[in-house]
Amino acid sequence: MSWTVLVLSGVLEAVWATALGRSEGFTRPAPTAVFAVALVLSMAGLAFAMRELPVGTSYAVWVGIGAVLTVVYAMATGTESVSLLKVLFLAMIVGGVVGLKVAH
Incomplete structure (x- = not known):
């Protein structure tokens, strides 16, 4: 369960990172709202996963998924x-x- 939540939190990291860029300095309400909701959910999921998974592994997986999906979306x-x-x-x-998943 922790791995599933961690992966979903990584996806939400890509959502909030993309929304942050589209918010134009928090001047656009819709992307700003998406940013805030996705950020809270992403952090909550990361915190949940860290209850069972090591901090370093959790953070690296979370950042890796978020970074890759953010760049792939930008490329697309x-x-x-x-x-x-x-x-x-x-x-x-x-x-x-x-x-990191296999090694765990």
Whole structure:
């Protein structure tokens, strides 16, 4: 259960990071609201997962999932350029996250 919550919290990290960028300094109400809700839920899920999982593993997985999904979304929407090197490095982050799960 903790791993499932942790992965969902990582997804929510990507949501709040993207919403933060779209909020234009908290001047746009809808993205600001999405940011706030996703941030609270993401942090609550991370805290829940840390009750059973090591802090370092939990945080690394949470950040890794959030970072990769944020960049992939930006690439898919055209706000971030796509290159073979970027895709390779993102795959390395995914590999690290999977490795932490396997090692646990």
